[in-house]
Amino acid sequence: MNTVKDIDPNIAKTHAVLFDTWFPIEQLPIPPAIAPDIANIAAQVSAGMLQAFSQSGFFPVLIGLTYPTKLPFYTQLQSSQNPAVQAFLKATGGYGGLAVCDRHPLFSYLFDGDLAVVTAQFAMIIREAYLSGIWDLPLAVPITEIQPPQVFMQNPEIYAKRHAPVLPPSHLRYDAATQTIQHQDGAIDYLVIGSGPGGAAVCHELQKAGKRVVLIEKGPFVVWGSMDTRSYSRLLFRNDQASTVTNSVIIRSGETMGGGSTVNIDLAFSPLAATIQSRIGQWIAQGLLDAEEYSPEKIAVAYQRVRQDIGTREVSQDELNQDNQVLWNGAKAFGVDPSLYHLNRFPTGLSPSPVDDKLDAARQLLRKAMQDTANPLGVICDASVDQIQFTTESDGKTVQATGVALTINSPWTDYGNTVVDPSNLQIPPGTTVSIAANAVVLAAGTIGTTRVLLNSAKSTPAIANSRIGKGLILHPSVPLIGIFDQTINLLEGLDSATFVEAFGPTPGFIYETMGGLPAYGALLVPGNGQDVYNAVSQFGNCAGFGTMLVDTPSDDNCVSLDDQGNVMVQYNLSEPDKQRFRAGVAIGIRMMFMAGAKQVIIPSNENFLNLPNFDPMVGVVLTESSQADLVEQNLQFIPNRTLLTAAHLQATNKIGLSPNQGVVSTNQRVWNVLTGAEVPNLYVMDSSIFPTSVGANPMQSIYTFAYLFCDRLLQGMEQPQNAIAAT
């Protein structure tokens, strides 16, 4: 492990110069009274970042910038005539030795030069790493004067001891000799993999019906109330540092008890909303859902149960903070109806925890099931399922799931606020064990379930379906920032409570209020370090909402595995989707101005105003509504030039009428590609089964689909079927 002391001084110099590029303290209009304090804090932040970088996957970037011959695109750079590139290649110590006047031009070239296809991702990774570190709370709080939200209870460890769920003795046993986990009462009826809305709802319903159920969850089990779990990076896939292979979209997905429901914003879209009903209608028309099982009446009854169990509530108009009011007013001025969200949260001020108000799946669905003394839901958290295990019949083709192999992870105990080993199995981390069951329900989410299926397919050809992972839906979103004359204070009061659904069913985009801390805002502001400072230092006057695209599936957009078994997410917008998205962003800009914004920022350093002599290191801020027309004409959504975020991953293991069309049948059983029949006891119930986008924020639909799925299972789902021919 490197300490700052023993880091190569040339690399340390490169870091210092990069820090100065993105936070050019001498040029920033920092109020003189606090300038020395800011300088002191900046020095500490810079040292901390270098230390962190030296132990992270980012360090090779610093090495390459210091010793350019080590860059993967060095020979291509050599052939460039660009003066800044030539200066960079010749400078002793690379970027650290570069003259000030060449620093911005080098980044301009990396973003927009003739090698941009190769270098823009490199430039964006550096930009994101520096801006998110610089604008983290130590510098952001004194500069923006925000009151940061409290993440942890004062003594999370003590809070956790007092409020951890009291669990009955475990019915699970670990046999170290055979490396198997068994249930003391007999065969396990259902193994459920993943505890997001899909998995938690399945556990809740099946356990309530008296089934012997065991849940396996990769992430930690946080004691509810001990922290604000929303968007906490340790509880997200790859520590919230995930993106597509080309860094075209930042991807966010929960990895903790409760899955996405524990980290998300809780915006609850009813599955009866027009935009979702139009999708369900299409799936019924295609025979993918049964018209009776998924009729609006049945969905309404199931959704009512979900709302009751979760505690979904309606927001009232008087709860709206100024940030929500901006989208509300902008939409009204534009001539469309804004709506108030339903939220899975305690009413304002009524949460028993001062730092958390979320009604997530772990709290609302799993806790009670775990506490049933007669038939407790067995839970193995901090454990990753590697693959499903099968028996194969004598025909060599027909398979049946027998259980899963899982590996125990090191638990997250940094704040002492997690329930470690709730089933008291005492299996050392790193150990791989097996657990058998009569049936397996995969609910590990769009990334997790795809990974388990692809891994399992390596040794079980019967499930090696080429459809696994294909047709990924992301709901990419372009966040817009409006800068107002008046104070907005987006961190104050209830965040994210308004949305506009008018364009949801068609052409297919939705506006949603958005907030975030300065470190997130900084990433959205185009241009150089000074441009970012000028915008972020006005944080108190900023409002935000996003344009979210209801995107169209394409086989090129997929989740797959690399040679080491790591997940790769590939995603590019199709031309028709770009066209719809452009129109959506342009309407968003107009609504932001109509709400009174003086400036509007879109997170892009593309030349969307078609300016002559455009430079991506000079930030372009919109100052009048009519510029929306130019954005609509020119924005290309170029990866690493326009920032897109996504948190609604779906549709990689679609319901299909045959293995040629989908990964699971209409009964949500995994297709056997060798026999064309369903694997009788292997199911998927999570966001990955949707044939296309579900049409809006998916959480409530996933809960509702899971309730309907369990109703069907418990009523005795029909026997395994064969694929419908010729689909």
Ligand SMILES: Cc1cc2nc3c(=O)[nH]c(=O)nc-3n(C[C@H](O)[C@H](O)[C@H](O)COP(=O)(O)OP(=O)(O)OC[C@H]3O[C@@H](n4cnc5c(N)ncnc54)[C@H](O)[C@@H]3O)c2cc1C
């Ligand atoms: C930051 C953020 C904000 C969001 N905001 C909203 C919102 O406001 N409204 C809305 O409707 N939706 C929102 N979403 C999306 C919503 O949370 C997801 O669509 C939903 O949680 C998906 O549910 P799921 O059941 O498919 O699986 P997930 O919630 O993804 O849960 C899957 C679980 O499986 C676990 N897992 C994965 N692999 C394995 C394995 N191999 N072994 C064991 N366990 C495994 C994971 O750790 C995870 O906990 C948001 C998501 C995020 C990340």
